Amino acid sequence: MKYSLPPVHGLLLRASCLDEIGIHLIRLGVAVIFLWIGALKFVPYEADSITPFVANNPVMSLFYAHPEQYKEHLTHEGQLDPVKREWQTANRTYSFSKGLGTVEILIGILVLSYFFSRRLGMVGAVLTFLTPLVTLSFLITTPEAWVQSTGDSEFGFPYLSGGGRLVLKDVLMLAGGVVMIADSARQLLSGRPSHVPSEVDLA
Numbered sequence: 001m002k003y004s005l006p007p008v009h010g011l012l013l014r015a016s017c018l019d020e021i022g023i024h025l026i027r028l029g030v031a032v033i034f035l036w037i038g039a040l041k042f043v044p045y046e047a048d049s050i051t052p053f054v055a056n057n058p059v060m061s062l063f064y065a066h067p068e069q070y071k072e073h074l075t076h077e078g079q080l081d082p083v084k085r086e087w088q089t090a091n092r093t094y095s096f097s098k099g100l101g102t103v104e105i106l107i108g109i110l111v112l113s114y115f116f117s118r119r120l121g122m123v124g125a126v127l128t129f130l131t132p133l134v135t136l137s138f139l140i141t142t143p144e145a146w147v148q149s150t151g152d153s154e155f156g157f158p159y160l161s162g163g164g165r166l167v168l169k170d171v172l173m174l175a176g177g178v179v180m181i182a183d184s185a186r187q188l189l190s191g192r193p194s195h196v197p198s199e200v201d202l203a
Contacts, residue, residue: 023179023180023183026176026179026180027111027112027114027121027180028112029176030108030111030128030173030176030177030180031108031109031111031112032108033108033173034104034105034107034108034111034128035104035105035108035109037101037104038100038101038102038103038104038105038107038108039101039105040101041097041098041100041101041104042097042098042101044085044088044094045075045077045078046097047088047093047094047096047097047098048074048075048084048085048088048093049077049163050097050100051070051073051074051088051093052070052071052074052142052143052144052163053135053138053141053142053144053145053163053167054067054093054096055067055068055070056138056141056142056143056144057137057138057141057142058141060096063092063096063099064091064092064093064096065090065091065092066090066091067091069087069091070091073087073088073091107124107127107128107131108124109124110123110124110127111124111125111128111180112124114180114184118184118187118188119188121180121184122181122184122185122188124180125177125180125181125183125184126177126181128173128176128177128180129174129177129178129180129181130177131170131173131177132170132171132173132174132177133174135167135170136167136168136170136171136174138167139164139167139168142163142164144161144163144164145160145161145163145164145167146159146160146161146164147159147160147161148161
């Protein structure tokens with residue numbers, strides 16, 4: 001007498017194989033984030049929006065001409081203030097943002113390169129892991145990452161502002177980087193790069 005498995009069992013079996021697709025979706029998602037946001041870094045409003053993070057970072061602030069004056073020249077998304085934009089230009093805000101955007105686009109391309117070069121894909125995976133280590137440090141260095149005291153009793157830690165909530169999401173990027181590194185390492189060790197393997201590839 002034959003016993004048929006319950007429908008849920010079949011669904012679970014299919015779901016158990018989704019990790020093979022999932023790793024590729026992680027790569028595509030990470031690449032989209034880097035490419036899209038990297039491209040936006042060439043647009044003034046995006047460059048303006050990262051000013052507090054850069055100006056308060058002990059290393060990145062060195063790229064600005066006057067990081068200590070950023071609060072006086074902040075603008076909202078969609079706002080055009082010619083005077084403040086002129087200051088941002090002189091502050092090297094836009095030139096730094098374009099440089100950062102170029103780096104982010106390059107990381108996105110390296111992440112996608114996994115599909116034809118496992119080694120380049122590994123480089124992209126490592127950079128994906130390292131990038132959030134920098135951005136998450138903004139939670140420590142940037143006062144604007146937390147709700148400011150303007151009368152309400154809920155401010156400071158643990159009340160993340162809009163910018164802080166955006167930064168916190170990079171925890172997922174960090175985790176995705178680990179998964180991508182592990183998968184790239186397995187592919188390299190197994191000798192299954194995207195092209196025909198050779199002793200040089202595995203050396």
